[in-house]
Amino acid sequence: MNYTEVHKKWQKYWNEHDTNKFDPKSKRPAYYHLDMFPYPSAANLHMGHYFHYAPSDTHARFMRMTGHNVFHPMGYDSFGLPSENHALKTNTHPGPNTTTNVERFTRQLNELGGMYDWNYSLTTSEPDYYKWTQWLFLQLHKHGLAYQKEAAVNWCSGCQTVLANEQSQDGKCERCNAEVVRMNKNQWFFRITDFADELLTDLDKIDWPAKTRAMQTNWIGKSDGARITFDGIDVFTTRIDTINSVTFLVLSPEHPFVDKLTTKEQSRAVAEYKKMAAKKSEIERMENHEKTGVFTGHYVTNPYNGDRVPLWVADYVIYGYGTGAVMGVPGYDERDREFAEKYNIQILENEFVPVAATIKKLGKSARTETTYRLRDWSIGRQRYWGSPIPIIYCDKCGVVPVPEHQLPVMLPHLDDFKPRGAPPLANDPNFVKTTCPICKIPAKRETETMDTFVCSSWYFLRYPTVGNDKIAFDKTTARQIDTYVGGAEHACGHLLQARFITKFLHKHGYINFNEPAKKLVHQGMILASDGQKMSKSKGNTIAPDNYVAEFGSDILRLYMLFGFNYTDGGPWSEGTLKTMPRFIERVIRAVEQINCEMETDPEVQHIRATTIAAVRTDMQDFSFNTAVARCMELLNAISAAKGKSRESIRDLILCLAPMIPHIAEELWDMAKLPRKTGESIFNMAFPTADPNHLERAMVEYVVQVNSKKRGTITVSKDATQKDVEAAAQKLLDGTTPKKTVYVPGRLINFIV
RNA sequence: GCGGAUAUGGCGGAAUUGGCAGACGCGCUAGACUUAGGAUCUAGUGAGCAAUCGUGGGGGUUCAAGUCCCUCUAUCCGCACCA
Numbered sequence: 001m002n003y004t005e006v007h008k009k010w011q012k013y014w015n016e017h018d019t020n021k022f023d024p025k026s027k028r029p030a031y032y033h034l035d036m037f038p039y040p041s042a043a044n045l046h047m048g049h050y051f052h053y054a055p056s057d058t059h060a061r062f063m064r065m066t067g068h069n070v071f072h073p074m075g076y077d078s079f080g081l082p083s084e085n086h087a088l089k090t091n092t093h094p095g096p097n098t099t100t101n102v103e104r105f106t107r108q109l110n111e112l113g114g115m116y117d118w119n120y121s122l123t124t125s126e127p128d129y130y131k132w133t134q135w136l137f138l139q140l141h142k143h144g145l146a147y148q149k150e151a152a153v154n155w156c157s158g159c160q161t162v163l164a165n166e167q168s169q170d171g172k173c174e175r176c177n178a179e180v181v182r183m184n185k186n187q188w189f190f191r192i193t194d195f196a197d198e199l200l201t202d203l204d205k206i207d208w209p210a211k212t213r214a215m216q217t218n219w220i221g222k223s224d225g226a227r228i229t230f231d232g233i234d235v236f237t238t239r240i241d242t243i244n245s246v247t248f249l250v251l252s253p254e255h256p257f258v259d260k261l262t263t264k265e266q267s268r269a270v271a272e273y274k275k276m277a278a279k280k281s282e283i284e285r286m287e288n289h290e291k292t293g294v295f296t297g298h299y300v301t302n303p304y305n306g307d308r309v310p311l312w313v314a315d316y317v318i319y320g321y322g323t324g325a326v327m328g329v330p331g332y333d334e335r336d337r338e339f340a341e342k343y344n345i346q347i348l349e350n351e352f353v354p355v356a357a358t359i360k361k362l363g364k365s366a367r368t369e370t371t372y373r374l375r376d377w378s379i380g381r382q383r384y385w386g387s388p389i390p391i392i393y394c395d396k397c398g399v400v401p402v403p404e405h406q407l408p409v410m411l412p413h414l415d416d417f418k419p420r421g422a423p424p425l426a427n428d429p430n431f432v433k434t435t436c437p438i439c440k441i442p443a444k445r446e447t448e449t450m451d452t453f454v455c456s457s458w459y460f461l462r463y464p465t466v467g468n469d470k471i472a473f474d475k476t477t478a479r480q481i482d483t484y485v486g487g488a489e490h491a492c493g494h495l496l497q498a499r500f501i502t503k504f505l506h507k508h509g510y511i512n513f514n515e516p517a518k519k520l521v522h523q524g525m526i527l528a529s530d531g532q533k534m535s536k537s538k539g540n541t542i543a544p545d546n547y548v549a550e551f552g553s554d555i556l557r558l559y560m561l562f563g564f565n566y567t568d569g570g571p572w573s574e575g576t577l578k579t580m581p582r583f584i585e586r587v588i589r590a591v592e593q594i595n596c597e598m599e600t601d602p603e604v605q606h607i608r609a610t611t612i613a614a615v616r617t618d619m620q621d622f623s624f625n626t627a628v629a630r631c632m633e634l635l636n637a638i639s640a641a642k643g644k645s646r647e648s649i650r651d652l653i654l655c656l657a658p659m660i661p662h663i664a665e666e667l668w669d670m671a672k673l674p675r676k677t678g679e680s681i682f683n684m685a686f687p688t689a690d691p692n693h694l695e696r697a698m699v700e701y702v703v704q705v706n707s708k709k710r711g712t713i714t715v716s717k718d719a720t721q722k723d724v725e726a727a728a729q730k731l732l733d734g735t736t737p738k739k740t741v742y743v744p745g746r747l748i749n750f751i752v
Numbered sequence: 753g754c755g756g757a758u759a760u761g762g763c764g765g766a767a768u769u770g771g772c773a774g775a776c777g778c779g780c781u782a783g784a785c786u787u788a789g790g791a792u793c794u795a796g797u798g799a800g801c802a803a804u805c806g807u808g809g810g811g812g813u814u815c816a817a818g819u820c821c822c823u824c825u826a827u828c829c830g831c832a833c834c835a
Contacts, residue, residue: 211757213756316835317834317835326834578790628776629777632776
């Protein structure tokens, strides 16, 4: 078989006959199968893309063949830093780059054999998409969930810009190596914390991997405890039962009370300490665990026992968590002990006090409280390549949202989009200058753009409505994703944000469901043959391109399905890959040897039935490797039998179809199986197992004596326990068993 | 430190709900066909001469444990001064 010709032929055929077209009016049960969309990079699809998309497409095709109206769209997550940085590096522009990259990706995804209806595709950097991202921002703003506040950020002193955490390493900017400092900046946030509790509790209602749910649980970080007031300073603690052993109180350097201190000498020391702490980057604080602090000169009263305890400032207390103040219990808490030892603070042996009684005794100065580790989502970026934030600043009216009918706020073409501290859009007077929508006086546009993860937080809602310029999505066609496939690295980013946006939209009646995806699957990672991660710097990458050019994509797809557990991934094996054409050739040989129509061989009938049943469940469970193995078993059974029936070959081809879509179409014709004009095997039904052949006529039982195998017996499948016992007794040398364990259809165990 | 996972032949990996461990494939061994081929076909392939022993180590429950319980070890991933 000329694989590459076969691939071209059937891609053309599917194209000509609209095989991949989605019919929204179909009567079949709808099934939304979605892959996380790629960022269209300047390079070709890599092995990770292939391992993600090819097996996932197999699942989608299988669902289609089992009677579902599968909606399996594909799009591009094209805004964001990677595109922008690549353009900066190569002295090009992200706009035209995106266009060429999208074209190339689309071509390659078609070569891969993806069953995508491109009429439903979207590209997030196109105005017809980001118009609605801006609309989403306005809805959040309308409901008070998009807001501005002063907050600490990582600021690169060299590039004069805010950095994402991953861009600052060891307190240095990854690009210019300059120092990264913490500074306060007015920033846009989405109030994801409003949904903290729902995001946590609803994890139990979705079929997502345990690992992902655990990660989100940790990320949300719910703590039940109490808020206690020490002379007006609130602390949060989960261990109110240690309150009798408090020997000091600690404020984080950013705590407002720090600025209210009046004792002259002490406040100078405190101010200096605060300055020093502020300079330290977040990363430095996390990595350098040595605790530093300064005494404020103040004492506060323990509301439980009236003790006067010293008030300290220390940077091991995080302002953003709890109240930014903690009670120091060195007799119980290791960190407090370390701090107390360093600064010679009194350490009291801890004695626990009863929780309920303590809270009651404290009265007004204490109340139970729940706090979360989750923080609001910072979405403003001082960068060019993103969706402009649809906000106007008017001297008279203040912060004014852009009216919906004025959307999109177009991202202008800038030749110079280098980040220099101020957002690049601020350099474009034509963009900045506008009029206030309310009072019509001259006003200025917001020049920050949105985090690219805002684009991806809602894109799955857009697909069914692509092309509609009147609405973002429609309550009646917006669908919850049935199965969502993508990388585990998005567990606490994209996947949490998508859940947040879904919950927000549901709460306010925009959509009818409150979770984005019923079921989530993470593909594993393909490693180099030495078990290392593939990376350009190690020079151990393997590109799909050569294999696709040599064999077409089906062979590569089949190898990916067969050679790995999909959710685990594993090391590349050239040997196993090369084996795949051999399997196909064996199928072709069987096809060529067809010599009868109906299957009469009982063994083949049995294997055929069990194969179909097993492949059905395996495909549903993403257990592709065993599904392929089952097909191999069926082929082995067919090959071993004298008669090669068209009937059995037909079922084999249909079972294989989702795994080798192009080759299967060709095999279908080779086997001279019937096809209406323009029909595809993907319009046909997946075979069903014949219930009459799921069991063999004769069943083998293992006979055990004292749980050790003594032999096997073959009896009719209808044999009763008595029959089996009678047949098995022969292996017992006449002794009478004390006890008999009988497992129908499997074994009989005599205890003597 | 906290959380999640993983550990099975020479290799990738299978084992419904506790019921013949090693499916399927690679590799390997022998043979067949071949005027040498990394092709195809047939047979074999966990270890051991055997009885037996074997799913990271050690305990336990059970007629029966890769699977359930306890415990330890190693590796991977995520979070981490979260009060």
